[in-house]
Amino acid sequence: MRKLTSKSSLLTYIVIIIIAFFYSRDSLVTTSVAGSALLFGLPLAMAAMVGILSERTGVVNIGIEGTLLFSAFLGFFIGALSKNLIFGILGALIGGMMMTLLLALLAVNWKMDQIIAGTIINILAAGLTSFFYKQGYALPSILPRWEVPFLSKIPFIGPVFFTHGPLTYIGLILIIALWVGLFHTVWGLRSRAVGEHPSSADSAGVSVVRLRYINLAIAGAFGGLTGAYLTLELVGSFDRGFSAGKGFTALALMIFGRWNPIGALGAAIFFGTAQAVANQLMITGVVNIPQPFINMLPYILTIVVLAISAGKVRPPAAAGAPYEKEKS
Amino acid sequence: MSALLEISNLTKAFPGVVANNNISLHVNAGEILGLLGENGAGKSTLVKAVFGLLTPDTGVILIDGQAIEYGDTLGVISRGVGMVHQHFQLVPVMTVAENIVLGDEPKKFGLIDRKSAKAEVLRLSEKYGLEVDPDARIEDLPVGMQQRVEILKALRKDVRLLILDEPTAVLTPQETDELLDVMKNLASQGVGIILITHKLREVMAVADRVVVLRNGNVVGSASPRDTDEAGLAQMMVGRSVVLxxxxxxxxxxxxxxxxxxxxxxxxxxxxxxxxxxxxxxxxxxxxxxxxxxxxxxxxxxxxxxxxxxxxxxxxxxxxxxxxxxxxxxxxxxISHIPEDREKHGLVATYSIADNLVLNQFNQPPFAKGWIRDLEKVDEIAKELVEKFDVRTPSYANLANSLSGGNKQKVVVARELSQTLxxxxxxxxxxxxDVGSIEFIHNQLISARDxxxxxxxxxxxxxxxxxxxxxxxxxxxxxxxxxxxxxxxxxxxxxxxxxxxxx
Known part of the structure; x- marks a missing residue:
C-alpha cells in the first residue's frame, strides 16, 4: 500500500510540473485545456463509480451504458415537460436507480448470469429511449454555473475547479466521499467483504443480499447523477444513443483505476485531458487531424488502457458470482 | 451441575438418508470431546444443528441446561458457542484485524476505528496465546496462521463451547501439533471443545472422551486411555482395519x-x-x-x-x-495423482464416468478416430466405480456431487487403471477417511508389485x-x-x- 502511495505522489508531482511548465508558457490556453479536461473526464469518472460500487459488492455491471442512457432520457424529458430542472435531476436519479435495481433483481434474486443481465439493461435502455423519443422538446435552460466565492479567484485552480455547475461539485465531492466510504467505514468494509468472500460476511452476520441491493441502488443514483450532468448541465439536449459508449469507457476506467474511486477519477481526468489537448491542437491549427479521428480518441484510449492493465489488476473475487447460502 | 452442552435424542433426515439417528451426547466445560467418524457419518450435520445452521427433526439441544432455538445462529453465538468451519470464512485481501472485527466493528466518528480493532486483536491473541500479526493480509499467511485467525474470530465473543470442524485437514504436521496444543490450552481455561476429525492420532492425543459416529448413529464412546487407534478405527469403519x-x-x-x-x-x-x-x-x-x-x-x-x-x-x-x-x-x-484434486485432478462439472477416462478418452477403445465410444466408457466406469468403491448412486452423476474422499478415489482409479x-x-x-486410506495404500502397493x-x-x-x-x-x-x-x-x-x- 505504501509503495502505491509513493508511486502516486510521484505521479502527482510530475503532473504539477507539466502543468506549471505549460502555464508559464501560455496561462490562458493551459487553464482552458485543464478546465475542459475536467468537463470531459468527470462524467466518465462518475459513471465509473457505478461500476465500482456494483463490483466491489460482487455484482458485475456492464449495464452502465444503459443506466446512463435511461437516466439522461428521463432527466431530459421530465425536465423539459415540467420546465423544472430540479424535477429533471430527480427524474434522472430515479431512472438510474430503476436500471440498477432491475440488475439487482436479475442478478441477485434470480441469480442470472450477470453479463447477460447487464446486456439486458443496455438493450432495454436503448429500446425504451428510442421508442419514446420525441423531437422538438427543449429544456427551459441548463443548470447555471456557480463561481465559488474566493476559491474561484485563485489563478489556474479557481477557473479549473471552481467555476462549474452544481452537479460538477456534487460529483467531485461524492467521488471522494465514496472513496472514504469504501475504505474507511463499516459500510465499506462489509461491502468489500461481500464482494470478495460473501460467505465470510454472511457468517459474521452481514446480509449479502441486502447489502448488494443497497449498493446497487447507490450505484444507480451515481448513474442518474451522471445522466443528469450530461443532459442538464453539460449539453442541454438529448438524442438517441446519447450516452455514446461512455458507460463502456467507464468500465475500462474502473479497471484502470483498480476499482478505486480516486484511481478511476485520475484515469478519467487523463482521458479528459487527452481529449481536451486534441481539441485544442485542432482549434489552434497546430495539427490538422480530421474530426472523426478526434472523436475516435476515447475509444482508442480505452483499448490501449485495457491492454495495459489486462492481467495486472485483480477484480473483486466474488464479482459475477451469485451468492448461494451453503446447502443443508 | 448441568453439562455445558447436552444433546438428547436428536434425529435429522435428509431426502433419502438419515444423517443423525437418535443421537445423544454431552460436553462439559474444560473438556475436549473427539467426534470421530468417516466421511458422511453425520458429524457435520450434528454440529450444524448445534450451531443453528439447520433444524433437526426431533430432539433437544441444551446449553447450560436451557434449550436452544433451532436455526438461530446469532442466538447460539450469543450464548457462547463458536465454530471454526472447515472452509475458512476469511476475506483473503483484508487484514487479520479487519477479518476478526467484521460484523461488529469498532467505530469512531462514523469511521472504522482501526486502532482499537488492532488493540482488540492483540488483546485476544495474548489472552489465548495465539500469536498473529493484526496487519498481515490473510492471503499472505500460511494456512495454519489463517486458521489461527479463524479461531481468534470465534473466540472473540467470549466463547465457552468451541466447535472445530476437521481443523487439521489442511494443516502440516507441525501446524497440527501447534493446534493440538492450542486446544489443550483453551480447555485448561475452561472452554469446552468439540473436535471433529477422522484422524485417530489427533483424538488420541488431545481428547478427554471420544464419541464415534457411523451412518448417523452413535456406535460407541470411549476414553483414549482405555482404547487404542485400532479399536477406534474398528468402531468407525465397522470392521477391523489394518492401520x-x-x-x-x-x-x-x-x-x-x-x-x-x-x-x-x-x-x-x-x-x-x-x-x-x-x-x-x-x-x-x-x-x-x-x-x-x-x-x-x-x-x-x-x-x-x-x-x-x-x-x-x-x-x-x-x-x-x-x-x-x-x-x-x-x-x-508417467501417471500423476495430483495434490489438488479439485483443481488438477477432476473436471468438477463432468460426469464421474468422463472423469474416469480423462487420461485416455481419445484413445481406443474409448474413441474411434474422432468419435468417442460412450458404451466402452460406461463399461469401464461401472467396473472402476465398483472396484474402487466410489460411493455414488450413479457414475453418470457429476464429479462435484461426490465427497472429498470419493473424489480422490476417482482420481486414483483413473490413474491406476492403465498399466503403469x-x-x-x-x-x-x-x-x-481411514477405510479409504487403507484401500488406496493397498492399490499403491499392488501397483508397485x-x-x-x-x-x-x-x-x-x-x-x-x-x-x-x-x-x-x-x-x-x-x-x-x-x-x-x-x-x-x-x-x-x-x-x-x-x-x-x-
Missing amino acids: EVLKSKAKPKDVVLSIRSLEVLDDRKMPAVKGIDLEVRSGEILGIAGVEGNGQRELVEAIAGMRNRVGGQVLVDGKPTKNLHPRSVRSAG QVLIAAQPTRGV NGAAVLLVSAELDEILSLSDRVAVIYGGKIVAIIDAEGADRNYIGRLMAGLKA
Missing part, C-alpha cells in the same frame, strides 16, 4: 524414472527446486519426506509437465520427456514411512538424504526435514 501397511519386500528392477539436476521456480518465480537428482526403479516406492513448501509441489508439477523445468531433465526409460507438455509426459508413461510405468502420487490420501516405479509425496511422515521402500528427504529444494525406509529412525528424518544437520 499398518502390509507389504512384501520390494523387488526393484531397472531404473525407469530418472530426474537429472532438475531446477524449477515457484509461483513467485523464486527457485523452489534447486538441482534435484533422483532415480526410481521399477517395483519400488520412493517416498519424498519433507515439510510442505520445500519444493515438493514444484518438483511433482515439473515432472508431470505442468510447470516449467528451467534446468535439468526428466527421463523415462532413458528417454527425455518434453517440458511443459503434460500429454506427452503422460504418453511417455511411473506413478507420481502427491498427497494421495489427503482428506480421505506389478512393476511400476512409484514416487510418493506426502505431508504425513507416517504414510511415507509405511509405504516407501526408500525415503528421500527434501529440504529447501534439495534432497538432503536418501535412506532405506526399513528401520529408518523417525526422529532422524524429522531432524533432516527441519533442516538440521542430523
Whole structure:
C-alpha cells in the first residue's frame, strides 16, 4: 500500500510540473485545456463509480451504458415537460436507480448470469429511449454555473475547479466521499467483504443480499447523477444513443483505476485531458487531424488502457458470482 | 451441575438418508470431546444443528441446561458457542484485524476505528496465546496462521463451547501439533471443545472422551486411555482395519524414472527446486519426506509437465520427456495423482464416468478416430466405480456431487487403471477417511508389485514411512538424504526435514 502511495505522489508531482511548465508558457490556453479536461473526464469518472460500487459488492455491471442512457432520457424529458430542472435531476436519479435495481433483481434474486443481465439493461435502455423519443422538446435552460466565492479567484485552480455547475461539485465531492466510504467505514468494509468472500460476511452476520441491493441502488443514483450532468448541465439536449459508449469507457476506467474511486477519477481526468489537448491542437491549427479521428480518441484510449492493465489488476473475487447460502 | 452442552435424542433426515439417528451426547466445560467418524457419518450435520445452521427433526439441544432455538445462529453465538468451519470464512485481501472485527466493528466518528480493532486483536491473541500479526493480509499467511485467525474470530465473543470442524485437514504436521496444543490450552481455561476429525492420532492425543459416529448413529464412546487407534478405527469403519501397511519386500528392477539436476521456480518465480537428482526403479516406492513448501509441489508439477523445468531433465526409460507438455509426459508413461484434486485432478462439472477416462478418452477403445465410444466408457466406469468403491448412486452423476474422499478415489482409479510405468502420487490420501486410506495404500502397493516405479509425496511422515521402500528427504529444494525406509529412525528424518544437520 505504501509503495502505491509513493508511486502516486510521484505521479502527482510530475503532473504539477507539466502543468506549471505549460502555464508559464501560455496561462490562458493551459487553464482552458485543464478546465475542459475536467468537463470531459468527470462524467466518465462518475459513471465509473457505478461500476465500482456494483463490483466491489460482487455484482458485475456492464449495464452502465444503459443506466446512463435511461437516466439522461428521463432527466431530459421530465425536465423539459415540467420546465423544472430540479424535477429533471430527480427524474434522472430515479431512472438510474430503476436500471440498477432491475440488475439487482436479475442478478441477485434470480441469480442470472450477470453479463447477460447487464446486456439486458443496455438493450432495454436503448429500446425504451428510442421508442419514446420525441423531437422538438427543449429544456427551459441548463443548470447555471456557480463561481465559488474566493476559491474561484485563485489563478489556474479557481477557473479549473471552481467555476462549474452544481452537479460538477456534487460529483467531485461524492467521488471522494465514496472513496472514504469504501475504505474507511463499516459500510465499506462489509461491502468489500461481500464482494470478495460473501460467505465470510454472511457468517459474521452481514446480509449479502441486502447489502448488494443497497449498493446497487447507490450505484444507480451515481448513474442518474451522471445522466443528469450530461443532459442538464453539460449539453442541454438529448438524442438517441446519447450516452455514446461512455458507460463502456467507464468500465475500462474502473479497471484502470483498480476499482478505486480516486484511481478511476485520475484515469478519467487523463482521458479528459487527452481529449481536451486534441481539441485544442485542432482549434489552434497546430495539427490538422480530421474530426472523426478526434472523436475516435476515447475509444482508442480505452483499448490501449485495457491492454495495459489486462492481467495486472485483480477484480473483486466474488464479482459475477451469485451468492448461494451453503446447502443443508 | 448441568453439562455445558447436552444433546438428547436428536434425529435429522435428509431426502433419502438419515444423517443423525437418535443421537445423544454431552460436553462439559474444560473438556475436549473427539467426534470421530468417516466421511458422511453425520458429524457435520450434528454440529450444524448445534450451531443453528439447520433444524433437526426431533430432539433437544441444551446449553447450560436451557434449550436452544433451532436455526438461530446469532442466538447460539450469543450464548457462547463458536465454530471454526472447515472452509475458512476469511476475506483473503483484508487484514487479520479487519477479518476478526467484521460484523461488529469498532467505530469512531462514523469511521472504522482501526486502532482499537488492532488493540482488540492483540488483546485476544495474548489472552489465548495465539500469536498473529493484526496487519498481515490473510492471503499472505500460511494456512495454519489463517486458521489461527479463524479461531481468534470465534473466540472473540467470549466463547465457552468451541466447535472445530476437521481443523487439521489442511494443516502440516507441525501446524497440527501447534493446534493440538492450542486446544489443550483453551480447555485448561475452561472452554469446552468439540473436535471433529477422522484422524485417530489427533483424538488420541488431545481428547478427554471420544464419541464415534457411523451412518448417523452413535456406535460407541470411549476414553483414549482405555482404547487404542485400532479399536477406534474398528468402531468407525465397522470392521477391523489394518492401520499398518502390509507389504512384501520390494523387488526393484531397472531404473525407469530418472530426474537429472532438475531446477524449477515457484509461483513467485523464486527457485523452489534447486538441482534435484533422483532415480526410481521399477517395483519400488520412493517416498519424498519433507515439510510442505520445500519444493515438493514444484518438483511433482515439473515432472508431470505442468510447470516449467528451467534446468535439468526428466527421463523415462532413458528417454527425455518434453517440458511443459503434460500429454506427452503422460504418453511417455508417467501417471500423476495430483495434490489438488479439485483443481488438477477432476473436471468438477463432468460426469464421474468422463472423469474416469480423462487420461485416455481419445484413445481406443474409448474413441474411434474422432468419435468417442460412450458404451466402452460406461463399461469401464461401472467396473472402476465398483472396484474402487466410489460411493455414488450413479457414475453418470457429476464429479462435484461426490465427497472429498470419493473424489480422490476417482482420481486414483483413473490413474491406476492403465498399466503403469511411473506413478507420481502427491498427497494421495489427503482428506480421505481411514477405510479409504487403507484401500488406496493397498492399490499403491499392488501397483508397485506389478512393476511400476512409484514416487510418493506426502505431508504425513507416517504414510511415507509405511509405504516407501526408500525415503528421500527434501529440504529447501534439495534432497538432503536418501535412506532405506526399513528401520529408518523417525526422529532422524524429522531432524533432516527441519533442516538440521542430523
